[in-house]
Amino acid sequence: MAEILEKLRGQLVVSCQAAPGDPLEDTETIRRIARSVTGAGAAGLRINSPEHVAAIRQDSDLPIIGIQKRYCGERIHITPDFASAAALSAAGASIIALDCTDRVWDHGDPWRIVIERIHRELNLPVMADIATLDEARAAAAAGADMVGTTLNGYTEQTGNHDSFNWPLLAGMVRQIRVPVIAEGHISSPEEARRAVSAGAWCVIVGSAISRPGVITSNFIRTLQPGAAAPAIGVDIGGTLIKAGLVDARGQVTLTTQVPTDAPGGRDAIAANLCQAVQPVLSAARNQGLVPAGLGIASAGAIDVQDGSVFAATDNLPGWACFPLQKFAEERFGLPTWVVNDAHAAVLAELHFGLGRSLSDFVAITIGTGIGGGVVCGGKLLRGQHGFAGTIGHHVIREGGLPCNCGRRGCLEAYVSTAALLREYRERGGSIRDGGDDAAAALQINQLAIAGSPAAVGAYQALAGYLAEGIANIFNLFDPEAVLVSGGLVEGQVQFLPSVARQVASLLHFGAKRQPCVQAAQAGRLAGVQGAASLVFEAER
């Protein structure tokens, strides 16, 4: 028995079956499909009915997992009794798979008895097909030699699933001593590899390889206009966590927002992340929509390799080293991508904003600091640890004002909400008490529009500093445009044109180059949209 299991370790098993009524439901045809996939290197087969097992056994010595499906209305009972198991064994099956779910049937033998008789009378290993972790534990305890996720999404209790259940696999790998088999809804080579990496003993793939009708339907569905599966986008900021369902055109629906509760530390932030995502996921599923994945934008530097938080910002203490991608994948059962929030805003601009018609641009967002990102050839530059495009921390005044990164003279020390406030006060301006720097900046914004000299002067000072930073960007990347966003810029019709003129005056051949500096298009939900775009990028 151990020898058969060892042959399957880390390997691909192909399930060769056809649905009743399918033109391929024919012994000779199934036999040829089996010959084709074993010729290509499949390490084993999963085959329905003694007749098909016997036919394929004539061609192959590979392990065959035999099953006997019995249709009961909508439900399918897999190898319902010992007689079926014995017939499969006689036909040449090497392993017998059977339904070990909690479901109650009005026919067949109890599965515990079938397992015991297969061992004793047929001397074959048993694969238990289950739908839940409890069923997996019960089957392993009852002596199953391997346990497969096969029936998850197919029972009344686990219905409405048509993607692979990663948390179930992870739970089984942790809790069950016998080999865990990944089967059901594995639809791509990437998912197969991921299952083995996650600890599956082997992977069984059926429809995605052996049913051309199903494969054709999938192709046709993806070609329907607007038919691409939506994604869930999340934006974890210092104050709020926003989430929503994002379609392939960037439209956001089913939005939620919950307080981040950053002082509560990583457990509080993680719990609030779940509070924000779960309602979106449930509402989407209630509408019959199956999100293709989850994209998360988070403050802090994100490790590009594993989606963990490489370094936290002061806004999110305790977030450092949090395995964000792994946590979210296990919690929500969706493939997950993580990106720094500034980069997410750039991705939103790239996929859904002005960036759609640009191939090389730099986007910067001015707020409490400066976030930014560089797009080259239509791709966001992320860097090894997610730090690429940290435009706020390039020095425009050597030995200048102190910056919270530890250096002096960074662009961010001269252009931010706090910097606007400082410049305004230096010109004798005063602010009504109450509120933070952002609220004060909003007041100065309004005062500048109304023509207050101190406010207008403060904006002119910031335009000068920003022009120096953006001139450096043009010298480094020569982009088609620099796109600027942030509440501080809104409503200031003179601000960016003034910056653009000054940039031109600072650049070599600037008059000829006519550097384009303009307002970005992506709005308040840019983080949510940009995070979701990672899912669509991966799908392409």
Ligand SMILES: [Zn+2]
């Ligand atoms: Zn700095």
